[in-house]
Amino acid sequence: MGPYELLSLFFQFLDSFAFLVLATVGLAIIFGMMGVINLAHGEFILVGAYATTLSFHSLADLGVPLALPIAMVVGVLVTMVFGLVLEVTVMRRLYGRLLDSMVATWAISLIMIQLLRIQFGNSIDNIAIPGGNVSFGPYTNPYYELFLVGAAIAVLIGLYWLFTRTDFGMRARATIQDKETARSMGVDTDRMYMTTFVIGSGLAGLTGALYAPMQSMSPEAGTGFLVEAFVTVVVGGTSVIVGTLLASGLLGLPKAGFEYAFNSQLIGQVAMLVVAIVAIRLMPSGITGLVESWRQSRRESND
Amino acid sequence: MSERRFSRRRALATGLSGVGVALAGCLAEEDDGNGSGNGGNGETTGTTDDDAPTVGILENRTGNLALEGTSKHQASLLAIEEINENGGVLGEEVEVFDPDPRSDNQRYTELTQEAIRDEEVDALWAAYSSAARETIRPLINQHDQLYFYTTQYEGGVCDKTTFPVGATARQQLGAVVPYLIEEYGERIYIIAADYNFGQLSGEWVNILAEEEGAEIVGEEYIPLESSSFSSTINNIQGEDPDFIMSMLVGGNHAAFYQERAANDLDIPIGSSTTMAQGYEHLRLDPPALTDMYVGVNYMQELQTDASQEFVDAFYEKFPDAEYINQEAQNNYFSVYMWKEAVERAGTFDQEAVIEELESGIEVDAPEGPIELDPATHHMTHHMRVAHADENHEITFDGEQYIEPTFLHDAGCDLTVESEQTQYEPSDVYE
Numbered sequence: 001m002g003p004y005e006l007l008s009l010f011f012q013f014l015d016s017f018a019f020l021v022l023a024t025v026g027l028a029i030i031f032g033m034m035g036v037i038n039l040a041h042g043e044f045i046l047v048g049a050y051a052t053t054l055s056f057h058s059l060a061d062l063g064v065p066l067a068l069p070i071a072m073v074v075g076v077l078v079t080m081v082f083g084l085v086l087e088v089t090v091m092r093r094l095y096g097r098l099l100d101s102m103v104a105t106w107a108i109s110l111i112m113i114q115l116l117r118i119q120f121g122n123s124i125d126n127i128a129i130p131g132g133n134v135s136f137g138p139y140t141n142p143y144y145e146l147f148l149v150g151a152a153i154a155v156l157i158g159l160y161w162l163f164t165r166t167d168f169g170m171r172a173r174a175t176i177q178d179k180e181t182a183r184s185m186g187v188d189t190d191r192m193y194m195t196t197f198v199i200g201s202g203l204a205g206l207t208g209a210l211y212a213p214m215q216s217m218s219p220e221a222g223t224g225f226l227v228e229a230f231v232t233v234v235v236g237g238t239s240v241i242v243g244t245l246l247a248s249g250l251l252g253l254p255k256a257g258f259e260y261a262f263n264s265q266l267i268g269q270v271a272m273l274v275v276a277i278v279a280i281r282l283m284p285s286g287i288t289g290l291v292e293s294w295r296q297s298r299r300e301s302n303d
Numbered sequence: 304m305s306e307r308r309f310s311r312r313r314a315l316a317t318g319l320s321g322v323g324v325a326l327a328g329c330l331a332e333e334d335d336g337n338g339s340g341n342g343g344n345g346e347t348t349g350t351t352d353d354d355a356p357t358v359g360i361l362e363n364r365t366g367n368l369a370l371e372g373t374s375k376h377q378a379s380l381l382a383i384e385e386i387n388e389n390g391g392v393l394g395e396e397v398e399v400f401d402p403d404p405r406s407d408n409q410r411y412t413e414l415t416q417e418a419i420r421d422e423e424v425d426a427l428w429a430a431y432s433s434a435a436r437e438t439i440r441p442l443i444n445q446h447d448q449l450y451f452y453t454t455q456y457e458g459g460v461c462d463k464t465t466f467p468v469g470a471t472a473r474q475q476l477g478a479v480v481p482y483l484i485e486e487y488g489e490r491i492y493i494i495a496a497d498y499n500f501g502q503l504s505g506e507w508v509n510i511l512a513e514e515e516g517a518e519i520v521g522e523e524y525i526p527l528e529s530s531s532f533s534s535t536i537n538n539i540q541g542e543d544p545d546f547i548m549s550m551l552v553g554g555n556h557a558a559f560y561q562e563r564a565a566n567d568l569d570i571p572i573g574s575s576t577t578m579a580q581g582y583e584h585l586r587l588d589p590p591a592l593t594d595m596y597v598g599v600n601y602m603q604e605l606q607t608d609a610s611q612e613f614v615d616a617f618y619e620k621f622p623d624a625e626y627i628n629q630e631a632q633n634n635y636f637s638v639y640m641w642k643e644a645v646e647r648a649g650t651f652d653q654e655a656v657i658e659e660l661e662s663g664i665e666v667d668a669p670e671g672p673i674e675l676d677p678a679t680h681h682m683t684h685h686m687r688v689a690h691a692d693e694n695h696e697i698t699f700d701g702e703q704y705i706e707p708t709f710l711h712d713a714g715c716d717l718t719v720e721s722e723q724t725q726y727e728p729s730d731v732y733e
Contacts, residue, residue: 008537015533122370123554128588129565138540142565145533213561215530218554220367224528259534266497266526268534 048208083201237286
């Protein structure tokens, strides 16, 4: 394997890693904070992608400069409003009820798919992938894919800052750890839940906006995001940042490696899922659980 | 009193039957017992008269395959309307039974049953995908139903009452693979959808490459739900083939062409699946499909008189239609071919009509005059290589009149022996 092949493999790993991180964060936040699994996560992403694509085309038709970045902001905002409406009408009744929430959000997912189809048909026109590409030896890689890697890392850093360095983050973590005590200390926990759900929706919308040029826009396109996000959340566990980061790395590596070695996307997918099965067997509460118990033992030995 | 109650029950039954097809089937039978021929098919246009000749047109207008199915449905209606305006078939007006199968194979089964048992259709056009065709073919066989399958497909169906009149993989690939070997060179990279159709098409490219002395330098079969192609593109770049043969299908796989453009991958692509069915050259922004070569028997861009006449008539009837695909043309000419066979037979009796079709029949299709091959029930097609340039303008080249040879090699002769099988290339070659 020459240096170019190695670089190509590295780019493919980054590609898988960025996809897993971005597909997962929105789901992970809602799961970590509220203990509900949002099976309509893929359709949340799709709302962002559709809003981005449709507003991009109307902006571009009007000749507005920077149509794509503006359209992406629109995509995120639309998804946040969508999340807010669903939180108020459906989700807030389901917090902490894992199985009920799965059934309800699955229904939302099915309804969304059909509504998108009725409203916009079987596909809408795509956005071309912006920017050129970096070329190395016989290979090329679009700049845009590298931008996605940067975006994934920026999202993780942003969340770390939000949850550890801000007042909101402290209240949010207090709500997760002990809802009753947080309430007695004057934290409006219902509001915390609502805000967190909207942030989670916004992140899903951001993922949709960023991946809009990379995907064919059809009503089923959300499913592809959900499966990988779901697996990553289960392997990662409840901690949003550590879990998502480590699980995306752990799953992205076999995916890219096997895909490359066997020249088959299918084998890459199989390898990723096998690693997920083994990981869940060895770490039933995900990577987060492992990190927690490691921290605890270190604390004990320090005492 | 009792009469009023009865009629109220009838009204209720008729209303309810719109709720579900299975239910509609039951109620229609009950109605027949009451001496009325009309089943209450609330959602279909075909509450058909028992005696009138009826054709079944089961084409998807919603669901996953609506994009490809809609113009098939429209072209069938156009043909029937034209025929009725010109005096019908054997002097009778033809009725249409055309509920929407909604791209759902389960619904295809139900509607096919309804078409055969309740509507007693004289001929049936149904199914876009091979999966849908194979779902309903047992029913077709059970009832010896005259059936036209018009989608381009992997080939190999040898069936007494089935007429697969679309181009086969061998006809399409046989037009485009040798053309590209001649034009660009002998190193071929295959990418195809990972299911029955894609795998068999890949097999055909292998067979054709061997016949032409070309070399397959890489092969990748891609899951239908996959829409990420950066590794595939790097693998292709690593092998640097003279051209790519792509049998990708469906919405997800269209992302390949976007990534190809973003990577400036300018290796030409041959295909049997792009443009002529899902009009990607209109749906994707140029230059995503630059130097795409597709083996087709028809596209609406074809500039012959016969084609333009068809295009004009089609858009006059359906001004909002998005595209006339290859399959729509196949539905159109096969309706006329059926009419011709019925009139030659002098009856709508299906066995007699099949016998007429098998005696050899020619039809002036928009693609050009073509004929049915009696032994295999397939068409000899005018195959062309359609090329998209960097503005997605279509030009045609390398026209050949290609016979359906594969089933002859497989020993299928339906005029001699009645069969209901599907042969695969590996049954015949090697």
